[in-house]
Amino acid sequence: xxxxxxxxxxxxxxxxxxxxxxxxxxxxxxxxxxxxxxxxxxxxxxxxxxxxxxxxxxxxxxxxxxxxxxxxxxxxxxxxxxxxxxxxxxxxxxxxxxxxxxxxxxxxxxxxxxxxxxxxxxxxxxxxxxxxxxxxxxxxxxxxxxxxxxxxxxxxxxxxxxxxxxxxxxxxxxxxxxxxxxxxxxxxxxxxxxxxxxxxxxxxxxxxxxxxxxxxxxxxxxxxxxxxxxxxxxxxxxxxxxxxxxxxxxxxxxxxxxxxxxxxxxxxxxxxxxxxxxxxxxxxxxxxxxxxxxxxxxxxxxxxxxxxxxxxxxxxxxxxxxxxxxxxxxxxxxxxxxxxxxxxxxxxxxxxxxxxxxxxxxxxxxxxxxxxxxxxxxxxxxxxxxxxxxxxxxxxxxxxxxxxxxxxxxxxxxxxxxxxxxxxxxxxx
Numbered sequence: 001x002x003x004x005x006x007x008x009x010x011x012x013x014x015x016x017x018x019x020x021x022x023x024x025x026x027x028x029x030x031x032x033x034x035x036x037x038x039x040x041x042x043x044x045x046x047x048x049x050x051x052x053x054x055x056x057x058x059x060x061x062x063x064x065x066x067x068x069x070x071x072x073x074x075x076x077x078x079x080x081x082x083x084x085x086x087x088x089x090x091x092x093x094x095x096x097x098x099x100x101x102x103x104x105x106x107x108x109x110x111x112x113x114x115x116x117x118x119x120x121x122x123x124x125x126x127x128x129x130x131x132x133x134x135x136x137x138x139x140x141x142x143x144x145x146x147x148x149x150x151x152x153x154x155x156x157x158x159x160x161x162x163x164x165x166x167x168x169x170x171x172x173x174x175x176x177x178x179x180x181x182x183x184x185x186x187x188x189x190x191x192x193x194x195x196x197x198x199x200x201x202x203x204x205x206x207x208x209x210x211x212x213x214x215x216x217x218x219x220x221x222x223x224x225x226x227x228x229x230x231x232x233x234x235x236x237x238x239x240x241x242x243x244x245x246x247x248x249x250x251x252x253x254x255x256x257x258x259x260x261x262x263x264x265x266x267x268x269x270x271x272x273x274x275x276x277x278x279x280x281x282x283x284x285x286x287x288x289x290x291x292x293x294x295x296x297x298x299x300x301x302x303x304x305x306x307x308x309x310x311x312x313x314x315x316x317x318x319x320x321x322x323x324x325x326x327x328x329x330x331x332x333x334x335x336x337x338x339x340x341x342x343x344x345x346x347x348x349x350x351x352x353x354x355x356x357x358x359x360x361x362x363x364x365x366x367x368x369x370x371x372x373x374x375x376x377x378x379x380x381x382x383x384x385x386x387x388x389x390x391x392x393x394x395x396x397x398x399x400x401x402x403x404x405x406x407x408x409x410x411x412x413x414x415x416x417x418x419x420x421x422x423x424x425x426x427x428x429x
Contacts, residue, residue, distance in 0.1 A: 127153025271384025
């Protein structure tokens with residue numbers, strides 16, 4: 001009889017959990033991991049209670065996958081432990097039960113305090129999350145960090161107890177001031193991560209090459225894996241009444257993302273205003289994402305709130321498919337991304353015209369011939385206005401681009417991505 005195949009145990013640790021694309025990608029990738037695991041792979045996901053947008057993170061229920069809360073917040077005493085169990089039960093309950101349990105003011109107050117404590121603890125630079133991870137490191141054969149930022153202790157050394165794989169995303173902390181006063185700390189932290197990791201995964205050749213130069217990262221410890229939308233991208237939910245609830249009653253151009261400087265939402269606002277001055281149209285600009293509601297306090301360049309522009313703020317995962325499906329076009333003006341962002345994937349998946357910035361990470365796969373999408377200079381509102389005029393001025397050509405983009409994105413599945421990730425994990429053992 002042959003020897004029994006060794007089980008590979010992967011610990012997936014993320015104490016920040018981005019409220020946007022990284023969270024969704026981690027879940028979808030984990031779903032694909034569980035499908036491919038067979039008898040050989042086991043995965044253990046470690047998350048806090050809330051993501052970076054303060055939304056509760058329910059435990060995923062997947063084959064070959066276990067889940068554990070990162071416990072660094074205090075729950076001392078019998079009462080604290082009881083409240084914690086009640087709170088977890090409340091968040092995991094059915095909606096009817098949730099309404100009944102939410103009447104317990106002490107449970108609601110506990111949730112508020114837990115959220116505040118987690119946010120403060122995980123951003124304090126103490127490395128408490130990694131100390132918690134070290135206590136259970138022997139349960140795993142390797143550790144994977146899909147989002148390593150704001151995790152290392154700032155004052156102390158830390159070394160992984162198991163082979164370590166990380167995904168490095170965009171270089172906004174190197175090329176922009178998007179992180180504000182945290183920029184210097186983040187630059188130093190990423191340099192440390194690139195020294196500590198056995199393998200660093202990128203989703204763009206451009207970002208990989210830039211990172212290898214900045215961090216003197218050897219090619220042997222770097223790998224590029226192109227991402228793709230999961231086949232179930234449209235299954236986050238089919239919410240009803242989304243458009244009326246959001247106050248959308250006309251055709252619109254859609255953009256989604258948090259209000260960070262490197263997302264260049266101001267270019268989209270001004271470019272759309274220029275477009276509306278040149279073309280007589282009832283189109284509305286719909287902006288969605290964490291903190292985007294604050295944009296209405298800025299310069300709207302003559303756009304009228306409610307008539308020309310709507311800012312939805314944070315939207316639930318279940319509302320996103322409807323917002324894409326009903327859009328006349330999708331626009332992203334980001335100047336720093338890991339590779340394709342979720343807007344590019346979703347626009348292609350939902351067969352919507354895409355107008356995006358001409359940054360190297362995008363052009364690397366899109367090309368410059370307008371075959372898959374129209375591109376523009378993200379620093380130039382005029383360039384965006386020109387692209388919008390081109391799109392709406394020739395809808396037949398736009399339909400051709402949409403069809404080509406759908407074929408392009410369907411040519412690579414999440415199955416390919418997951419398989420390459422698993423091969424990468426195995427390479428460090």
